[in-house]
Amino acid sequence: MNTQILSCDWGTSNFRLRWIDVSTASVISEVSDSIGIASVYNEWLKSGLPENGRSGYYRKILFSRIKQLANDPMKGIPVILSGMSSSSIGAMELPCKKVPVALDSAHLYVQHIAPDECCPHELLLVSGVQSGNDIMRGEETMLLGSANAATTGRLVILPGTHSKHVTVNGNSLVSFKTYMTGEFFDLLSRTSILSRSVAANSKEHWDIFEKGVRDGASGNLLNAAFHVRTAQLFAKFTNEENYHYLSGILIGNELSAISADTPPVLLICNSAFREKYSRALTISGITDEVEYLDAAAALVRGHCQIAKHYIDR
Amino acid sequence: MNTQILSCDWGTSNFRLRWIDVSTASVISEVSDSIGIASVYNEWLKSGLPENGRSGYYRKILFSRIKQLANDPMKGIPVILSGMSSSSIGAMELPCKKVPVALDSAHLYVQHIAPDECCPHELLLVSGVQSGNDIMRGEETMLLGSANAATTGRLVILPGTHSKHVTVNGNSLVSFKTYMTGEFFDLLSRTSILSRSVAANSKEHWDIFEKGVRDGASGNLLNAAFHVRTAQLFAKFTNEENYHYLSGILIGNELSAISADTPPVLLICNSAFREKYSRALTISGITDEVEYLDAAAALVRGHCQIAKHYIDR
Structure with missing residues (x-):
């Protein structure tokens, strides 16, 4: 069992990577910068590289940040990545789960990417959730991490660039709206x-x-x-x-x-x-x-x- | 009596000048461009010229446009100027009339500027109208030109960059709101x-x-x-x-x-x-x-x- 993970939140305009002790969900160390998915995507477009190199391009950047956390101790620690990485401008576009979605790790859509020379870390890419007119990428992971604690029967508000108002019934994310x-x-x-x-x-x-x-x-x-x-x-x-x-x-x-x-x-x-x-x-x-x-x-x-x-x- | 005027609408992002036959309110010719008040103001700030030269600076630009309409025939024809020219970023900041304002030319605030070497045309600078929370510069002149025709007892909507919804009671502009x-x-x-x-x-x-x-x-x-x-x-x-x-x-x-x-x-x-x-x-x-x-x-x-x-x- 891995007792440590690298927790990465890669949004449109921010990057945040945390080295985590899983048993206590505590942060050992972290790095963050404003090199969000949007700017990486623009660089990717300029690079003119083939589409099959896109995932590696993003993961090289990820690995350069991992090396900032520490060196040898990182070897073999898997990365869990949520946010805009799974969007059309991310490392690999993944389909979203449609509501209702049980707030259980088994019910999110997670893509496994094996270690390679671009990034010698196993990567789990978490995809988002969509409703009829709305989409979230990242918030579903926060909701998963909050379920059973306080979400049930709540209107959950996640303020931000694109605020989310999420209705949770039982243990399911049943509907949500985005506010810009x-x-x-x-x-x-x-x-x-x-x-x-x-x-x-x-x-x-x-x-x-x-x-x-x-x-x-x-x-x-x-x-x-x-x-x-x-x-x-x-x-x-x-x-x-x-x-x-x-x-x-x-x-x-x-x-x-x-x-x-x-x-x-x-x-x-x-x-x-x-x-x-x-x-x-x-x-x-x-x-x-x-x-x-x-x-x-x-x-x-x-x-x-x-x-x-x-x-x- | 002047049988001709120069009608100028100088907005935030557009300039429009029309040579008008007053007896029929018809357009003889016109020039327009996108050199609005905002860009002139930025150039004015860069010029470093003294504040008492500001009116002349704007009127020189106005005169250069007048010369595009025609040459000799323009001499002595007065210019009527409304819009953002009377704002804090315009040729000369003028106070606004406060609602209610009778839609009569006698009840708008008009500043007379004599001809000089910057612009050898008499200039009438029309100021705007304000309510408790709103302000208009330019629309009051359109309302004046529409009064007695169809404004009375109407909700007047003037769509645009900053749309106005104006309530006219009797012959007075009594209230209005701006929508961005x-x-x-x-x-x-x-x-x-x-x-x-x-x-x-x-x-x-x-x-x-x-x-x-x-x-x-x-x-x-x-x-x-x-x-x-x-x-x-x-x-x-x-x-x-x-x-x-x-x-x-x-x-x-x-x-x-x-x-x-x-x-x-x-x-x-x-x-x-x-x-x-x-x-x-x-x-x-x-x-x-x-x-x-x-x-x-x-x-x-x-x-x-x-x-x-x-x-x-």
Whole structure:
């Protein structure tokens, strides 16, 4: 039995690799960078290499990161990889499982890739889940790592670039929706006319954030977003305050899609999102009873379960 | 009396100048380009010239365009200029009139600028209108040019980069809201993850556009927009079809902000928007009785009225 795995989360714009002790699901060491799947895909296209070399191309990059963690101790340790790696722009496109999907490692779609000279590590590539109009790649692994803990009968919210609202019944992922909240924030704050009205900062302006949540929940997003501009033109908010106002508008608008009879909410995210979404859920009148799980820990637990199911037979 | 004027609409990203016969409000000739206020402002910032030279800097550019229309005949003809020229990034920032504003040339704010060596034409700079949370620069002139014709008691919709929904009671502009519909379309189709799922084209796909309108009207925009991506991933629509689907989603979402007891709608726009918004208003169940005025003609009429009031005394 492998008592250690390499847990890799390769998203559109970020790469994160963790060396894990499976028995305790604890992190021995990790490396991360912003060399996401999107930029690797662009480099791959430029390389002009044949399609049958694509998997190796991505795994060479993966191996270069593995070597950053440590050297000899890594030998023979398998890599569990989820996220955008299995997408059309990833190492190997895999079909998605369709909902409903039991949150059990046996019910996700996992592709085994043998070690070779590109990457001398056994690789388990985890594919995503799709519903009629939506798709997730990565979140299914966090949900797997959270199942039986707190997901049952919950509306699970996974905030991010493309936030997910997932309904779990029994132990099955039955439906979900994607909200482009994080990407809209990025587009509006960096490249729209609003970019002149906001300034990135990490201060706390909870009163302004909460006003944004109310305005975004009660109004039309195409209109509410413009008020970030007039808040600057009419000197209501500074550009730094407006940054939090825009964040509130978008999160409030996302949460306005939740119906009044929603089940209890479970948040799976980092601590920064936890604070924002918890406040926004309360302000929006949805619920002030929010369970929380750390997204990184959930991901690692999911990878450990996949490792146990697919390797330790 | 001046029987001719130069009618100039200088927006954020476009410049349009028309030589007008005032008695008939007809266009003798025109020039247009994409040298909008935003790019002129950036050049102005780079020039390092003193603030008291700003008006002249913009008017020199204006004069270079006037010379493209014709030569000698232009002498002494006044220019009426509306749009972003009076904004913080324009030739001279002017305060806005606050609602309610009577749609009468006497009630807009117009700044007179005398001819000089930068531009040997008398200039009337028209300022915008603001409400509690919204601002318009340019649309007030189109409304002025439409007043008494069809605006009274109407919800006036002026589609565009920043669409306006304006309520006119009696002969007064009493309230309005801005919707960033056109800018969201531009951001999403060109720079978001959806850019890989759409392809610009001018074909007609009314069934797909109308599905977009329904989806954008009934759903949350942050979620509905993501369905443009899955429509491509799941091979529901081609990228060319998706372009119209996204357009429909955004217009449908904009129109979903209109309440059920809305007054009759007047559209002021070009013919392309007329078709899209007329269909979307019907599909959304708001109204199928839409009055229409051509935006360019409304603008010219507004400029003619301002000329008569401010020059022919």
